Amino acid sequence: MFKTETLNDNLLVQKFIQGDQTALEELVGRHKNRVFTYIVLIxxxxxxxxxxxxxxxxKVIRSLKNGKYTENGKFVSWVLRIAHNLIIDHFRKEKLLNTTSNDETEIDLFNSQKFAEDNIEDKLVYDQITEDVRKLIDLLPEDQRQVIVMRHYMGLSFKEIAKQTDVSINTALGRMRYALINLRKLIEKNGLNLTKI
Structure with a gap:
């Protein structure tokens, strides 16, 4: 009988799938610091x-139980990818909600044309534009898509993006430049109108 701490990640995954709860505890214990640090840095x-x-x-537990983990890389990289996607989801939701507090000012911020509700047509057009842009971003190469998401959805600086993706700031800037060029080409190719008017 092997002790769980002597087993590699993939063997622990198999043991957990077979019902060994201690295997999951070992996996979490082994990688929790790295995963948490990654999340908190972003x-x-x-x-x-x-x-x-x-x-x-x-999500890791559900995915393992549903057989959605394949051994095509490191377990921890797979977990970090799940964390990364959840972070992106969070920032997308936050950006869509775009909440503003009225507590920190004496002026009534909400008594302003800026915060007047769009009519239903404006909202539909905006939603369609947002959806079109999201689809176009998904068509970009992975490195370009990543820099767009980190910059515009997560609000990271290019210095932070460079650090997270382990490249130089110039490389991160270059990827953004190419991403924008490619997005413009995709917009023209698809004949999209990304304005409200």
Whole structure:
């Protein structure tokens, strides 16, 4: 009988799938610091990082139980990819909600044309534009898509993007430049009108 701490990640995954709960505890214990550090570095909020960390391992458990893990790389890389996707989802939702607080000012911010509700047509057009842009971003090469998402959905600086993707700032800037060039080409090719008017 092997001790779980002597087994590699993929063997522990197999043991967990077969019903060994201690294998999962070992996997979480082995990688929790790296995963949590990765999340907190991006979201820069300890409470939010804890929530995303918990959601990450809930998704990991569900995916393992549903047979959605394949041994085509390192287990921890797969977990980090799940965490990364959850972070992106969080920032997308936050950007769509775009909440503003009225508590920090004496002026009533919401008594403003800026915050007047769009009519239903404006909202439909905006939703369609957002959806079209999202689809175009998905067509970009992985490195270009990543820099667009990190910059525009997650609000990271190019210095932060360079650090997260382990490239120089010039490379990150270059990827953004090519991403924007390619997006323009895709917009023209698809004949899309990305304005409200």
């Amino acid at each position: 979201v820069k909020n300890h409470q939010l990082a804890e929530d995303i960390f918990q959601d990450t391992f809930i």
